[in-house]
Amino acid sequence: MLTMDQINHIKEIRNEKGLSINQIAKSEGINWRTAKKYADTDILPKERRRTKSGMMYEDGWNEIIDGWLFEDSRETRKNRRTRKALFEQLKKLGFSGSYRTVCQYIQNTQKEAAKADAFEKLDHPAGEAQLDFGTYRVAYKNELRIIKLLVLAYPYSNRAFAVALPRENRECFLNGLKHLFELSGGVPTEIRIDNLAAAVIKPKKGNKDTVFSDEFEQFRAYYRFNAVACNAYSGHEKGAVENKVGYIRYNFFDEIPRMESFEQLTEWLDQRLAEDSIRNHYQKHLTISELWDSESASLLRLPIESYPVFSYREGKTNKYGELTIDGEAIHIPKAGRNSHLLVKVTWNNFTCVNANGEIVHEGYRPYMNESTPVDWQQKFADWQIKPRALKHSRYTKLLPGNIKLYLMDPDLSTVRARLRQIHGLLDHYTLEEVQERFEKLVLANLGVTENQSQFDMARYDQLSPKAVQQS
Numbered sequence: 512m513l514t515m516d517q518i519n520h521i522k523e524i525r526n527e528k529g530l531s532i533n534q535i536a537k538s539e540g541i542n543w544r545t546a547k548k549y550a551d552t553d554i555l556p557k558e559r560r561r562t563k564s565g566m567m568y569e570d571g572w573n574e575i576i577d578g579w580l581f582e583d584s585r586e587t588r589k590n591r592r593t594r595k596a597l598f599e600q601l602k603k604l605g606f607s608g609s610y611r612t613v614c615q616y617i618q619n620t621q622k623e624a625a626k627a628d629a630f631e632k633l634d635h636p637a638g639e640a641q642l643d644f645g646t647y648r649v650a651y652k653n654e655l656r657i658i659k660l661l662v663l664a665y666p667y668s669n670r671a672f673a674v675a676l677p678r679e680n681r682e683c684f685l686n687g688l689k690h691l692f693e694l695s696g697g698v699p700t701e702i703r704i705d706n707l708a709a710a711v712i713k714p715k716k717g718n719k720d721t722v723f724s725d726e727f728e729q730f731r732a733y734y735r736f737n738a739v740a741c742n743a744y745s746g747h748e749k750g751a752v753e754n755k756v757g758y759i760r761y762n763f764f765d766e767i768p769r770m771e772s773f774e775q776l777t778e779w780l781d782q783r784l785a786e787d788s789i790r791n792h793y794q795k796h797l798t799i800s801e802l803w804d805s806e807s808a809s810l811l812r813l814p815i816e817s818y819p820v821f822s823y824r825e826g827k828t829n830k831y832g833e834l835t836i837d838g839e840a841i842h843i844p845k846a847g848r849n850s851h852l853l854v855k856v857t858w859n860n861f862t863c864v865n866a867n868g869e870i871v872h873e874g875y876r877p878y879m880n881e882s883t884p885v886d887w888q889q890k891f892a893d894w895q896i897k898p899r900a901l902k903h904s905r906y907t908k909l910l911p912g913n914i915k916l917y918l919m920d921p922d923l924s925t926v927r928a929r930l931r932q933i934h935g936l937l938d939h940y941t942l943e944e945v946q947e948r949f950e951k952l953v954l955a956n957l958g959v960t961e962n963q964s965q966f967d968m969a970r971y972d973q974l975s976p977k978a979v980q981q982s
Contacts, residue, residue, distance in 0.1 A: 513541075513545070513791065514561070515547060517539070517549075518549045518944070520539075521535055521539065521546065521549045521550050522549065522918055523669040524538075525550040525792075526700070531756070532546050532547050532550060532551075533629055534972070535550055535858060537568075538747065551883075565617045565784055566608050566612070567608070567613075572601060572606055572608070572720075574615065575601065575603070575604070575619055576597065576616060576617065577614070577620070579592065579597055579600070580620065580739055580784045581618070581833070582733050584837070586812060592611075594613060594617055597609070597613060597617075598610045598613045598614075598800075606808075607643060611871070633790065634771045635666035635667045635751070636667065636700075636809075637668075637805070637806040637808075637809040638665075638699055638700040638701075638806060638809030638810055638811075639665070639666070639667070639700055639701045639702075639703075640663050640664060640665050640666075640699035640701070640702050640703070640752075641664050641698055641702070641703045641704075641749040641751050641752035642661070642662070642688070642691075642703070642704045642705075642749075642752060643661075643662055643704070643749060643753065644659050644660070644661055644662070644679050644705075644707070644753045644756075644757065645659070645660045645662055645704055645755055645756035645757075645760065645766045646658075646659060647659070647660055647759075647760060648767050648883075649764075649768055649769070649770040649776065650763065650767050650768065650769045650770065650908050650909050651769075651770045651775075651882060652882070652911070653909050653911055654883070654885065654909060655767070655882065655883045655884070655885050655906075655909060656881065656882045656883055657883055658675055658677060658678055658770070658773075659675070659676045659677065659678060659682075659683070659792070659979070660673045660674070660675055660676070660756070660759065660780070661673065661674050661676055661684065661687035661688065661691065662752055662756050662759065663688075663691040663693075663695065663702075663752070664751045664752035664874060665751075665806060666751035666757040667698070667802065667806050668792070668797055668799055668800050668801070668802035668803040668805075669751070669755075669793065670788055670800075670802070670803040670806070671702065671752075671755045671759075672691050672694040672695055672781065673691075673759060673777070673780050673781070673783065673784065674687040674690045674777050675770070675773045675776040675780065676773065676776045676858065676876045677773065677858075677876075677879055677881070678878055679707070679708070679709060679792070679898060680709060680858075681709040681710075681724070681726060681822065682708075682726075682820055682821065682822060682856060682857055682858040684707065684709035684710065684820075685709075685726065685727070685730050685820045685946060686820040686857070686858040687858070688730070689730075689734075689817065689818055689820060690777070692734065692813060693813065693817075694781055695810060696807055696810065696812060696813075697807060697810025697811055697812060698734045698735065698736050698810055698811040699736055699810060699811070700736060700737065700809065700810070700811060701737040701738075701739060702736055702737070702738055702739070703739045703740075703741060703748065703749045704738060704739070704740055704741070704749070705740070705741055705749065705970065706721075706740055706741065709724075709939075710723055710724060710727040710738070710740075711723060711724070711725050713741075714740065715740060715742060721723060721740040723738065723740075726822070726980070728883070730818060730820075733814065733818050734813075734814065735811055736811065740859075755930035759780075759784075760850050762787070763780065763783050767905045767906075767908070768904050769908060773859075774805050774887075787799075787802075788800040788803060796925075810888075817965075820857060820858065821855055821856065821857045822855075822856055823854065823855055823856075824853075824854045824856060825852075825853065825854070826844055826850070826851070826852045826853075826854045826863070827849065827850065827851050827852065828846050828847065828848060828849060828852065828907075829848070829849070830848050830849065832844065832846060832847060832850075833850050834846070834852060834854070834863065836856075836861055836876060836877055837876055837877050837878055838877075839877040841872075841874070841877070843863055843871060843872045844872075845871040845872060846863065846865060846872065846975045848872045850865065851865075851866060852864065852865060853865075856876065857923070858876075859875060859876060859879055860873065860874060860875050860876060860879075861874060861875075861876055874974075885906060885909060886936075887937055887942045888934065888937045890906055891930055891933060891934035891937065892934060894930050895927055895930045895931055895934065898923055898926045898927045898930060899923065900918070901918060901926065901930070908923045911942065911943070911945075911946035912941075913946055913953075914933065914942070914945065914946055914953075917929060917933075917949075917953065918930065918933075933945060933953070934955070936952055936953070940952065957966070
């Protein structure tokens, strides 16, 4: 084959000096056909195509093997089929090749996959996820409560799952992550997380890799996913879940949803996210649910047995028989004073065991019933200025039953007067006390209000505790 310098020289003496093909062939010492080809024919670059040949490709056996290898990749190593087993299955389907042919194909396929992994990922592969906590407000037992949502986002399809939790501690984190896997129907191949204290002991710094806690590493090994921690102050490295945390807040928590329990709120949120997945993906011309149907096939299979999440702590009661749990002193009547106890804690409860192995106390962790007090005096003062805002306020749902019904009057001046009446009572009583003594503090004093004539006594029966409970 001639070099480009030789080809250019042939074209030059042909076009510039006007030599014939015979003269060119004789002067250059090449075949006449070769001289003719390069002298009078344009040489254009051609695309090179690699075609794989052999019975594995020509008869379609490669697609069957690829399907089996992908299916086995979701299993643990001990549950994957050997090459011999795959060969035997192929023979049952009519494969006439040798065992060596199958082994060579699998080996070549694995080499190509290893080369592909060596390149930097420019897109979010299916099955990879991002994880983060978000802080939200809910209405719980007629009070305001601050809770956490652990959100798992899959950037490939933009599908997300969330679980409601009381704290960001290790037990809540691992239990929530386990629940997210169950909601997803599988385990992500890789999860990118922030430097959460519940998982990370030392963040990545310089040439030193992230140091994860032993508890998280054990959990990760059981579910077989890879964990990648972001660099410090680099939230953009998990931008998909950051956006999803905000999306959930602005679309599902704008009116402060009512929470009966953490489990109930998780179910409600899972339904809302499923309904939301019907919308189109922000870039791809498919819905989120359609993309998720294909992506979910890339998830690792869930283990048969659910991972138990708990930890043990050593504790000692004080001279009053109290044990400190989550910063709060709890009386342990059966333990006595100055007793050493082994405390088993889960995400929502704790169990105290004495030196004899006897359970001496069980209960919910103190934060399970925490709430954030509402400044009702300020709220009633605001409503007096704008009484129309009462009906559609996000705080109205937090009002106790009798008081809420009492304020829901169609006449605006009556509503303003009743707001003023209860606002005055709040100088001496809490809202709960006003609710408990409603007939004595509110209804019995209707005669002193300036709108007595406008009060319909037929509604007095509706305001009785029995009527409110029936409604």
